[in-house]
Amino acid sequence: MSSVFWHTLFGASTGFDLSQISELLNIAKNKGLKAIPTGSELSKIQASRLSTDTKMSKDQIELGKMLYFDPRLSGNKELSCNSCHNLSLGATSQVRKENNPALLNAPTLYNVVFNNIMHYNGDITDTRSNNPGKKDTTLSALSKAILASFTSKDELNNTTKGMMKSLDDIKNYKYLFNRAYGSDVKVTPALVADTIASFVATLTTPSRFDDFLHGNLKALSQDELEGLVLFIKQGCISCHTGVNLGGTMQPFGVLKPYKFASLGGFKGDAHGNVKVPTLRNITLSEPYFHNGGYKELHKAIDEMARIQIGINLSSRETKLIADFLSSLDGYIKPVRLPLLPSSYHDIDEKSSIDDLR
Amino acid sequence: MSSVFWHTLFGASTGFDLSQISELLNIAKNKGLKAIPTGSELSKIQASRLSTDTKMSKDQIELGKMLYFDPRLSGNKELSCNSCHNLSLGATSQVRKENNPALLNAPTLYNVVFNNIMHYNGDITDTRSNNPGKKDTTLSALSKAILASFTSKDELNNTTKGMMKSLDDIKNYKYLFNRAYGSDVKVTPALVADTIASFVATLTTPSRFDDFLHGNLKALSQDELEGLVLFIKQGCISCHTGVNLGGTMQPFGVLKPYKFASLGGFKGDAHGNVKVPTLRNITLSEPYFHNGGYKELHKAIDEMARIQIGINLSSRETKLIADFLSSLDGYIKPVRLPLLPSSYHDIDEKSSIDDLR
Incomplete structure (x- = not known):
């Protein structure tokens, strides 16, 4: 990853051009971000x-x-x-x-x-x-x-x-x-x-970010792209990576103590590591942290930056990262509410589930 | 209602013929049973x-x-x-x-x-x-x-x-x-x-019984028709009538005391009357009675006959009434599980509900 590249990105007051977006996409993939697979995969x-x-x-x-x-x-x-x-x-x-x-x-x-x-x-x-x-x-x-x-x-x-x-x-x-x-x-x-x-x-729940990883360079807004740059540059990506931007065991409270560490059934593995939650659909999964201690996403982002990577984000940086995270809001397939089988009817052979009621 | 009619029905070893079914339909309607309305009604x-x-x-x-x-x-x-x-x-x-x-x-x-x-x-x-x-x-x-x-x-x-x-x-x-x-x-x-x-x-939830009330004389099986005859003849219909086969305030424990009367928050109105539950979809709404004290429908039918109309049903009679009640199992329209709005996004104007997530 070239420092010239990062510099160019942040200096670009007119926004990212397609070649920059393409380079950012390659960096994201090289850093381990993966699209939700489709088909036989x-x-x-x-x-x-x-x-x-x-x-x-x-x-x-x-x-x-x-x-x-x-x-x-x-x-x-x-x-x-x-x-x-x-x-x-x-x-x-x-x-x-x-x-x-x-x-x-x-x-x-x-x-x-x-x-x-x-x-x-x-x-x-x-x-x-x-x-x-x-x-x-x-x-x-x-x-x-x-x-x-x-x-x-x-x-x-x-x-x-x-x-x-x-x-x-x-x-x-x-x-x-x-x-x-x-x-x-x-x-x-x-x-x-x-x-x-x-x-x-x-x-x-495939999202616009997956479209981006599949090569659609126009899938993300300029603010979301800036948020992705920060997400990579500041190191969030070290733990939040892979298909789920999370899912592996990682150290927690690396640079500052985790304020809710003593609350409830929270504990890590033998090495003190804890599972990294996915960031997909994060705007839907409030409240945040193991005890739901934080209601607002921007506060959760700030707290994670502080205790995990030791930095204080500006409010603009926090907003841009939140914008990027919103691009992970996925398409949720409609679910038809099931009609549950009753215990009254004693039916052995039927062709339709509805007949089982 | 003619006693000759009831006699004929029960004497008919070959089952109900169409003219008998038609007469039964008229009696049911005259006794107050009503189909679920459709359209503008x-x-x-x-x-x-x-x-x-x-x-x-x-x-x-x-x-x-x-x-x-x-x-x-x-x-x-x-x-x-x-x-x-x-x-x-x-x-x-x-x-x-x-x-x-x-x-x-x-x-x-x-x-x-x-x-x-x-x-x-x-x-x-x-x-x-x-x-x-x-x-x-x-x-x-x-x-x-x-x-x-x-x-x-x-x-x-x-x-x-x-x-x-x-x-x-x-x-x-x-x-x-x-x-x-x-x-x-x-x-x-x-x-x-x-x-x-x-x-x-x-x-x-319109059911086969509604088809019957709308004039389809073949909507119910012979056993269900026999159950309906008993339902009318024995007097269940006095309380379980109207569209919902229930819904009005009626005396309870008329001939024998209600065994769960002292349990929980069960009480009647100023006259000691209680609301008659609907019998529609009754096979799906176990357990029965205000405290869910009875799991099996046939036991609930027996108990109601005993305490409300003072008769002991034979097991065949109970089965026939249960068969009739099964004809009240209605068509349940599929419900798509709603996606509930989040508190994260601040969106004022959108055309699609899914965009609100």
Whole structure:
């Protein structure tokens, strides 16, 4: 990266010209920023998040969506995955956790398919063998995290047995599993988690920034391009990189202490590292930090610059970085609210889901 | 109604013929059963549930849907109307309230537009003047009940002020109200309630039984017809009548005491009458009774026959009545999950809702 280049960019009062934008694009890619993949590349990643016994069929995904929205599988039968990872609200809950510090701010599930490490402390990773020829039914990190959320007392607060009992009580789920996996399928907790994972894996949100990474030099505004320059130049990109501009374990509170470090269940891994949250759709996932301590994005940007890279941003710099982050607001595919199967009807063979009600 | 007719029906081992079905249809209508109206008749009822300042425009209904799904308007910012009146689960919560007897089993909101009395104790009714020429901005029973649910400690547990503050904090709601009602609109708690009511008023679920009432003599199976005969003959129809097969205030525990009468917040009006729940979509709204004390529909039918009309149904009779009730399972219109406005973007004029994110 040439210092002449940075100088040119900031000196350019008439804005970036196409050759500068093209150079910036190359730098961004060389620094590790990646577009949300499409087509077979996306399918390959999605498949890698499921066990080898499952597939991303339409019936499986639709069933996964039902399970995602079904509160009857939780301990008190009132909470579903969607209660905290609310697809109407950026797949997060937007609840400040200051009054309940044991809980952690629910991370967005949009684009979580691109993560291979789960939870702030990174306690869930993919431990499967990487041998394509070998059948390995161990759960992926994503499926393990989903299963863990059913039994965590701070989340769905059920037991694996309770979850399976509830499923079993709702007669038509049996039919839906058969439809998705064949009549000889054995419904196990792992299969339930994998089925939900197949739906969650579809929650990808390509944005204007992805258009830019794919080579559309006019996808970003001049302010957003300036914000990207700052994002790279100031070093935000060291941790916020890859497809999700986050997702790896990194040191936290590098230059100044993290003011909420002692609040709630916040802790890092054995090396003190914590998982870097994605910046995709960040404007939708307020409040910020593990306890939701900051409501405004600009304050979160300032605080991160201060404690992680030791600089005080000017208000213009903060605004430009926020502008760049807004270009990560993705296209959210419409979701049709599922009609959940009832336990009244005892139907074995039907062609339409609506008939199962 | 001719006793010869009933005799003929039950003696007919070969099933009902068309002339018998036609006679049964006439009896059902004469006894007060009504189909869900369509077209201008439906529009007229929907409009009567809103104050004269509101209208059922597409923008108003879409905004009402957002408010229905937005947990940020509740006291703890975690509950929305949809949490308890879950549109994935028959617009109810399917939670047994035995562990929390202060709460009442959430009634379904499907077809609630046909009710003019709200709550078990009927404490909310429509008190508006019935003068079409006179402007009356008093709230309808439906809007009053919606507003009450925001401030009830057992429901959304907010204050009117807190609800308005939350709305005000989410910048783009202002734009959405302007879009729905014009730029000079004053957003009041009453308008919020009316806007939600306009969405709730669309939640109607016409069923095969409505086809029957509209004159399709082949809409019901032989067992369902037999169930309808019993439903009329045994007297269930005395209380479960009208469009919603319920909705009026009636005595309860007429011939035998109601076993859950002392549990939780259950009480009647000054005359000891309680509101009759609708039987529409009853197979989706388990568990039954005010505290959700009965899980199975057939047990609820048996209990109602015992305490209200003093008879013990045979298992075949119970099954036939349940079959008839299943014919009230309606067509549920697909709902696209709303994307709720964020408080980050400050946008005044936009043409697409998706741009508001």
